[in-house]
Amino acid sequence: MIGFLKIQSRLEKVVSRPVDLIENSCLQDFARQSADQEKILIYEAD
Numbered sequence: 001m002i003g004f005l006k007i008q009s010r011l012e013k014v015v016s017r018p019v020d021l022i023e024n025s026c027l028q029d030f031a032r033q034s035a036d037q038e039k040i041l042i043y044e045a046d
Contacts, residue, residue: 011042 004021011019027035 008019008021011021022035024032
């Protein structure tokens, strides 16, 4: 969890904007559609 928050903080400093980081599996169905429209993938493992 601490690593997750460090990544969020560093991204916010780089882009000078608030950043929300969430794992896809943590979204409830009603929020998934909206998040899918707005999300930006920054890393994908092979």
